[in-house]
Amino acid sequence: MIASLTGIVERVSLDRAVINVQGVGYLVHATPGTLARLRIGEASMLYTTMVVREESMTLYAFADDDERDVFETAQSVSGVxxxxxxxxxxxxxxxxxxxxxxxxxxxxxxxxxxxxxxxAQRILLELGGKLGAPTGAGNGATAGSPAAAGDQRGKVVEALVGLGYPSKVAEDAVARALKDSGAETVAEPDVAATLRATLRSLGGRRG
Structure with missing residues (x-):
């Protein structure tokens, strides 16, 4: 089992990245928030888990081991x-x-x-107390205040389009999320939080 990777970010797309570890390129799937933190040509460390199927072996990567634990535990639910x-x-x-x-x-x-x-009801029923009690850390994952790092909203829109949302829907949703947070731009450190806030507001709507 590959529990983590530390290497140079070789490529980043909308739902995956390639991490070069001593000459071997590992393809990992990750959330848009995790991918937004990666920079091509820079070293990065990711927590990973491998999902093995009869026809494939897929590596998933996470910003921390807490995300990985939730990912693994959620799959104990039937149909997830x-x-x-x-x-x-x-x-x-x-x-x-x-x-x-x-x-x-x-x-x-x-x-x-x-x-x-x-x-959703099945997840609530079957997960129950498997994840433990909330600690209060990170519940307010909403867009942050503007900072002098340039407007990065395009990265959020691009990630949403990669998840299947039309460009116009994505652009309008990001604008609403910024308005709700009182921010005018998306600073580099706030890309992941803005993406989470926008996805919460969109729910399953894609039209």
Whole structure:
């Protein structure tokens, strides 16, 4: 089992990256928030887990081991595979997922693309206390205040388009998220938080 990777970021796309570790390029799938932190040509360390199927072996990467734990635990729910587990973490921080479990918040889960009310109820029922109690860290994952690093909203829009949203819908949703947060631009450190906030506001809507 490959538990982590430390190497040079060789390539980054909308849902995956290639990390070069001593001459070997590892293809990893990750959330848009995790990918937004990677810089081509720079060293990076990612926590990983491998999902083995009869026809494939796929490596998933995370910013920290808490995200990885939630990803792995979520797949213990009947009908929840890697794609939905990753989508949950694209919308919510790990602690926000724990908070949703703790309060039985169906609406929080149905904001995740691909999760309807029935699946949300099943997740709440089957996960139960497996994730532990919320700690209060990262629940307010909303867009931050503007900083003098240039407007990075294009990265958020690009990530949303990669998730299947039309460009116009993505642009309008990012604009609404910024307005709701009182910010005018997306600074580099706020790309992931802005993406999470926008995905929560969009839910499963793609039209």
């Amino acid at each position: 595979g890697p794609r939905i587990a990753l989508a949950i973490l694209a919308v919510h921080t790990p602690d926000a997922v724990r908070a949703a479990m703790h309060t039985q918040d169906v609406k929080a889960l149905t904001r995740v693309p691909g999760i309807g009310p029935k699946v």
